[in-house]
């Protein structure tokens with residue numbers, strides 16, 4: 001597609017939208033855990049409960065995500081910067097040193113996050129050079145920890161959620 005603007009400048013403008021930081025994990029049929037850091041997460045629907053994130057088609061995880069029907073989205077908490085880095089670094093064991101449990105579909109669930117959404121993949125949509133992954137939320141958990149916030153290409157903060165609305169913490 002012809003555009004009249006520079007893609008780096010486009011990325012820069014997109015980075016003005018402050019987001020949280022997530023790690024999305026899954027597990028292949030032959031028992032390999034995989035996952036990546038993603039800031040493209042967002043909510044979609046309350047009924048049915050749905051969320052989305054988008055996956056770069058060039059990701060080393062792209063083929064693996066085509067083969068599975070479940071993922072877990074972890075909203076990282078303050079103090080989990082190392083997990084953000086670990087899941088965006090190539091050529092390492094991204095799960096090394098993490099406290100894990102198993103969720104739906106045996107998907108690895110990282111402990112200590114602000115929230116975790118365990119999902120069944122409901123839809124995949126091609127969106128340019130990304131695949132939009134829409135998950136139906138099967139279960140979730142949340143904790144009153146401070147978040148990691150990503151803004152203008154950097155982890156910003158600290159952001160304090162000392163007094164979250166109590167009804168927003170009920171799982």
Ligand SMILES: Cc1cc2nc3c(=O)[nH]c(=O)nc-3n(C[C@H](O)[C@H](O)[C@H](O)COP(=O)(O)O)c2cc1C
Pocket residue numbers: 021036037038039040041053054055056057058059060061084087088089090150
């Ligand atoms: C802060 C941050 C946000 C990212 N968000 C996304 C995203 O939403 N979708 C995506 O496919 N990759 C995203 N990435 C890139 C992946 O985490 C990963 O670094 C990249 O895909 C290279 O590794 P891979 O080829 O093994 O996936 C993000 C990376 C960082 C550091």
